[in-house]
Amino acid sequence: MIDLKSIVSYLDAEYPALSAESWDNIGLLVGDLSATVGMIMTCLTVTPEVCEESVAKKVDLIVSHHPFPFQAIKQITSQTVEGSLLLRLISHGIAVYSPHTAHDSAKDGVNQQLAAILELTDVAPLNANGSGRIGNCKRSGTLLSDLLRIIERRLGACSYVGDTDKPVNRMAIGCGAADDFVDEAAKQGADGLLLGEARFHTCLRAQSLRLALILPGHFASERFAVETLAQKIAARFPEIPCFASNSERDVIKRSNHSVDN
Numbered sequence: 001m002i003d004l005k006s007i008v009s010y011l012d013a014e015y016p017a018l019s020a021e022s023w024d025n026i027g028l029l030v031g032d033l034s035a036t037v038g039m040i041m042t043c044l045t046v047t048p049e050v051c052e053e054s055v056a057k058k059v060d061l062i063v064s065h066h067p068f069p070f071q072a073i074k075q076i077t078s079q080t081v082e083g084s085l086l087l088r089l090i091s092h093g094i095a096v097y098s099p100h101t102a103h104d105s106a107k108d109g110v111n112q113q114l115a116a117i118l119e120l121t122d123v124a125p126l127n128a129n130g131s132g133r134i135g136n137c138k139r140s141g142t143l144l145s146d147l148l149r150i151i152e153r154r155l156g157a158c159s160y161v162g163d164t165d166k167p168v169n170r171m172a173i174g175c176g177a178a179d180d181f182v183d184e185a186a187k188q189g190a191d192g193l194l195l196g197e198a199r200f201h202t203c204l205r206a207q208s209l210r211l212a213l214i215l216p217g218h219f220a221s222e223r224f225a226v227e228t229l230a231q232k233i234a235a236r237f238p239e240i241p242c243f244a245s246n247s248e249r250d251v252i253k254r255s256n257h258s259v260d261n
């Protein structure tokens with residue numbers, strides 16, 4: 001067993017509040033700092049399924065990429081889904097820690113890992129606050145289709161904007177929902193931008209800037225990093241098991257049914 005306090009200190013140092021976005025809600029969000037931890041589970045989001053998995057597996061600490069709770073709340077009752085989940089977690093002594101945008105921007109965080117998947121070189125933050133990434137494609141003559149193949153292989157099928165036979169030399173990255181990265185990416189000379197998801201009008205804007213978009217989906221753009229986060233915590237605290245949730249699925253499904261008219 002390890003003190004929750006020690007694990008929180010470690011995570012706070014790795015994912016400091018200063019590197020999170022100002023609107024975010026990160027750190028220890030549920031929990032008794034005097035408690036001890038014998039098992040840790042990481043996840044992307046605390047859903048009812050994830051909550052039940054943590055109870056069934058006798059987890060003491062959930063490290064959830066997305067904050068739970070996120071918004072300020074005035075009641076914790078069984079009349080809301082959020083309240084029910086909080087009551088269930090608290091009654092089982094399960095703490096929740098969230099690194100969210102500090103994890104996105106960290107030196108080994110989600111966006112840096114996406115840059116590594118795309119084999120980018122000279123990788124730097126896209127914005128002055130350290131968020132996003134931009135770098136150069138390793139091979140000259142890389143086409144959008146080459147990058148799409150890499151992402152499909154590693155993260156699954158994705159949507160895209162642009163011509164597949166167009167060269168992409170400089171590529172920017174923003175996991176999750178980062179529509180506002182489009183203009184900055186174009187300004188810094190990117191030919192392509194990977195976003196978890198993008199609104200239709202963001203796609204039109206990118207098209208008008210001749211900026212290709214790769215859109216693997218919010219879930220796929222971040223979920224893989226929950227696995228690496230579990231490995232990292234397990235390496236730091238080898239005395240206790242730490243694993244990624246295996247009940248989490250993307251809520252957005254892709255149709256593969258043919259439609260008869």
Ligand SMILES: [Zn+2]
Pocket residue numbers: 066175176177218222
């Ligand atoms: Zn996200």
